[in-house]
Amino acid sequence: MQILVTGATGNLGSAVIETLLKNIPSQNIYALVREEEKILEIKAKGINVFQGDYDNVYDLESAMANVDTVLLISAGDQGDRMQQHRNVIDTAKKSGVKNIAYTSRAMRNRETLAHQLMEEHFLTEDYIKASGLNYTIFRNTLYMDVLPIFVGKQVFEKGIFQPAGDGKVAFALRKEMGEAMANVMSNEACENKTYKFTNNEAYSFYDIAKALTTLSGKEVKYHPVDISTFQERMRPTGIPEPMLQKVVEFNTDIKNGQEEEITHDLENKLGRKPITLKEGLKTLFGL
Template identity: 45%
Template sequence: MILVTGASGHLGSSIIQHLLKKIPANQIIALVRNEAKATMFKEAGVIIRMGDYHNPASLATAFVDVHKAVLVSSSDFNDRFGQHKNVIDAAKAAGVSHFTYTGISLKNVNTSVLKHFTEDHFQTEDYLKESGMAYTFMRHNLYAEMIPLYIGRQVLDKGIVFPAGEGRVPFALRDEMGEANANVLISEGHENKSYNIANDVNYSFQDMADILSELAKKKIIYTNPNQDSYIDSLKASGLPEHMAQIASGFSIAMRDGDFDLPGNDLKNLLGRKPTDLKVYLQQNFYSERRK
């Protein structure tokens, strides 16, 4: 039996969708907080169990008869490490033999501007190592699906305005990361290994502007504003102060090369080359405009 936490979220649901293509539904357990959000999987024959990362008691029976589990990191930043610790403790107590964790790919958490935002991922990894369970760390780089949040959807008219300088990121599709996670769960030889889940090519925001210029057959300008004016523009658009600061932090991390970690792990786990950024941009910016 394979258990997937966060099953109603984007990544968790992607992992389950890919597992359903490879193993019977009754071998998959979806752990959710709200059963109503798991209707699609329940109808497909997936076993649904309830559990809350914040509530150890709710997790006590979630891992019964589970051989492998994947912990999709929490999107709730209120004591995220504590939440992860609760899940790992419950899995260990139930006798889970192989535990996979979806963390983050970052060059050096201690020097990154995002240290306060990401260090709990590495605390989770350390705690999982100490648990005695066989582990696999799936260190995810940035999702291509996040690009519209960084640059907006009016780039064909307004250009790209984002303070990442010449920083480069190996953006990859979240669904392909989900597929890679599913492939690890159904195969052997991944015990006590760490994978850098990223595209094998890295891209700058100038590269994005050049690709969009090619697709639109007109010049798309990339502008690298200073951080203060960028934050002011986000707040003027209605984004709360704390969200504007988080967006600014990610742009600084990109500028500083914190995510510049392309590699072949995703390609090897998929058995094919990951989707190129040009394909994503064409489908999500240029094709939308033509409809």
């Protein structure tokens, strides 16, 4: 099996490659990277490296010339994400790639999403299924790694202010999801399956506040504010309005239960229980 990992130098791509190197020979791993300065570092691991991005079809063709499986790590939202995804999928089909995997999102109901960028994940899934390629869809839960950003640098002094109500998220570490994805790709046939990688428990911001209180010895309170109050608190920080809107939409989906679904797919593919919220926060906050 020859596997191409796109977005190979990002946090998720790096986690996937780290485990692939343990599972299969390095010469069977291909990486697509944007930054020229990262090429030598990856080549030193014995990996086949190609510079390029999702907008350049010629780069994609070069990277896919000798592979049978492509992992499409979802693009950021700075460009035309759907066109970028279509470029990768179309090029894979044209190049004779047999299998494609995609990093989607574990949302409960695509019909009631507040965060419309999440709908692009489902549209990409639809496009993959219509392509005729064998596929594996990895629907990943919200990264536990983003919690320090969500709750802010002054969380131990001011507490947590989010418009998420009592909503819960089955937060899991990005590194563990990357590990599980690599295990699936290197050990299983690509048979049109969808995995939902979540933790074994869903957590509210009340749970996060309680865990941070226990770990730090400082009382942290969660204040479930309404959207307008949240926006008023955030605007003086200088956060760009589009980013603020995205944060509001994330929280709205959390409040509406979009992120609370639990499966044991992650545990099964890791071969162990995922790191719990408390264990993860201890590492993420250096407590």
